[in-house]
Amino acid sequence: MKLDKNFFSENIRTLLYALIIAIIIRSLLIQPFYIPSSSMEPTLLVGDRLFVTKYSYGYSKHSFPFSPPILNKRILFNNPERGDVVVFKTPADNRTDYIKRLIGLPGDKIQFINSNLYLNSSEILKSKILIKNKIYCGNRVIDVYKFEEILPNGKKFHTVYLKDYTYQNSDVFTVPENHYFFLGDNRDCSKDSRYLTSVGYVHKDNLVGKAQFIFFSSDRNIGSIFAFWKWHKSIRFNRTFDKIN
Structure with a gap:
């Protein structure tokens, strides 16, 4: 069978x-x-796979693979909301992706007092949930208290604290302008x-996107995803398809 001389070039063009x-x-x-941690x-x-929308907060160089210096500031910027679960590049190297919950906006003051979270001198309300008292910390299983917390904008979510409350008190963190x-x-x-x-404080240009929903999740402690006999x-x-709160 004789191939058309354009066969390879057409396939390369299609792949491109x-x-x-x-x-x-x-x-x-x-x-x-x-999610690796x-x-x-x-x-x-650990083992959750999720989708993050890149357009939620506009675009910066970190919106693109390898963060090329094609934008010197964020464009089409939309302010994130307190309580959003956000992927960002760590300020330490501007390369590593972290995912955390947004608590402090520019100008906010955050402090831990007796293991309670304070925002602008007001304690964040939380109520204890007694349905779970063990959770992972790396490879360790730790004893925790589980709470529902409510931010000033009404955003509700679950958090866990060690039963001995290791992080009890802190200095006041004052969030700089254009940081979170x-x-x-x-x-x-x-x-x-x-x-x-x-x-530390994360500049708005380091925001990558907003976590929206989980599209797949597997427990690596039970077995590899390739071990199909353990899939059940x-x-x-x-x-699957859980919305991220």
């Missing part, structure tokens, strides 16, 4: 077009992410804006 379309979708519309439990579990303050929902097992040398145990079917 497909790659360009994929990059456009990933950069401007939606991008999948995998337990810092956002109970909201996000993030916390993990697994409050005693999260590297977040409380740690100024590694994460490892795949968390009840989390």
